[in-house]
Amino acid sequence: MHLKLRVFAEQLLVASNIFILFLLLFESKLVIPAWLQTIGRMHPLILHFPIVILLLAMLLEFFRFKPEYAGNAFYRNFLQGLLLIGALFAAVTVIMGLFLSREEGYEGDTLTFHKWTGAGIFFFASIIYWVRNAGWYKSVAARSGALLTVVALVLTGHYGAALTHGSNFIWEPISSKREIAEVPLDQAVVYSHVIRPILEQKCTSCHNPDKLKGELILTDPQSIMKGGKSGKLIVPGNPQMSLLLQRVHLPMEEKKHMPPSGKAQLTLQEISLLTLWVKQKADFQKKLTELPDSDSLRVLAAAYLQPQTTKEEFEFPAADEEKVKALNTDYRTIMPLARESPALAVNIYNASGYNVKQLDELEDIRKQVISLNLNKMPVKDSDLKQISKFENLRRLDLNFTDVTAAGLKELAGLKHLESLALSGTKLDLNDLKGLLPQLKSVKTVAVWDTKLSAADVQQLQQANKGKNVIGGFKDDGKNPLKLNPPQMKNASPIFPHSLVVDIQHPIKGVDVRFTMDGSEPDSIHSPLLDRKTVIKTNTTIRAKAFKDGWYGSDMVTFDYYKSAYKPDSSTLLAPLNRVHQAEGVKTFFDQKLGVIGANNPAWANNWAGVRNNDMAFVSEFKKPVMLSSLGLRYMVEEDTGIFPPELIEIWGGTTRDNMKLLTKFKAPMPVKGERASLRSIEGSFKPQEVSYIKIVAKPLSKIPAWHRSKGNRALLLVDEMFLN
Incomplete structure (x- = not known):
């Protein structure tokens, strides 16, 4: 290597040591701008160069003092240049890695080990370069240093692979084969014996306390329900809104598809089990035997735990797997009901997207479908003609659909239909009196939460000796069930002047009682919601459902917001962060409220966020308005670094260039361990006629010392602002 070039490279090596030491000492205070993030993401591309160069240099260093090489000038000069180049490449790789590690989603012990072994290699290679010509540096020192460097390179590579691919990436192909759980079905717990093994085989290698990919841990129920940096993983009872199932169903080529391409994928059976478990409220304690005999989750979980050894024989062939x-x-x-069985089970979700075409599309596999779940879908009588074509159907779930007795007569031709679920429908005693005798093959009929009384169910049972009529809940007070909470039916909780409160319950005859003073409603003293309650200011309503013979529901809280004015136009003064762009400045006045789980694709458009700069914008009113307050709604999730605004400033005036400060105020900060929540805060000021307003919301500049990201800037997320 040319002398001047070598001197320059050596000076660069010294500077690199100082710079990397500085980065490591002040790492917690680093804020990486977008252009440096791009450089950081080149870390996986560059890291192969120092690995190869240093491995070759250490091999030559190991044999450097052998007599045949010790006096070879070319060997000595080539090795010295190679070691210098390797150390410099290692410096670049370490710097890029430190930049990359400051992005969200890189945490845990695996990252720590990878970072320090990588930095250690660079410092150790630099030391070897500087001392290798000292008088005391002999063969033993050279060989020991070379071996230590190679070991460190292997360890660093291992931790890097674990960060990228998961801790069990190498052995996964031979270790991921599931052994059937040896647990009796009457003792099996759905989560412990079915769901958790699926997660352990396919997910926890990347989502565990040692490797917090996406700040998500899937090794225990509490962490599963908490979710990660992309929001809540599971919405109990709502598979289509659950991030877990959204990611699973993404195309394989999508970056966010889970598990990642190259890792063992979930089978159709496993996806169906996860979907059904979430749909059943993601219960972590429920036993398999607590589910009804005909329940899809019970049937599929039983097949998963104890595959049929003597499977039911079917006359039809298996459907084409690709189809x-x-x-x-x-x-x-759609999935096989049991191993090596041609029978298929079909489950359809998402009432808003349902239509009969979803049944028409199953024409090619209708002979193989023996179980069809249409629970809570808007199924009409006309759809039953299509269902009647599934000639081998054994189980049919029509709970909470719009079918009538007249339409159900179409099912009389299904010779194999054994189980029919009609709970929550509008059927009455006379309907079923005429219908059940026509459904000759049906052995079990579920009719709870219909118009039938306990006496009606008993009468039907006596008239149909060969059938089991399941009436479920009886309004006799002996075996009460708990009501689910009431639901808000208003199109939006945001209103300009006044609003008639519309909170209802799906079960007929239920009383919804409420309070607006912060107390919990009771069944006697609290007023009834009769759709005549009018609110004219920001209001929090607490409601509970009550009905004779039932336990009252859990209390549910609904927040209503008054927003009298909407700007004609708005302009951002500082950019929103890359992840939380939402609808830009329009987000603040679109009357769409977000929920906890800000990065969930279904809700991402509701949250605007900033971290590295203020949230600031100017709004214009073509006609001056009289303002006296501004409120904003924000998310708090301290565990993921989402904090309230540190300060909010409101400026106003008649021209854009002549605005004065109207007020400024602060939001209360959360304490350690506080649950995630959605909050609002309002700042009032003397009524002021304005044509322009400027809002500045400052994110928390230093996260508290008790937080794992202490000292860093917090993320501020806002979904709506209210002008009055």
């Missing part, structure tokens, strides 16, 4: 795979969508899952 079945193509028919699976985000809202329709």
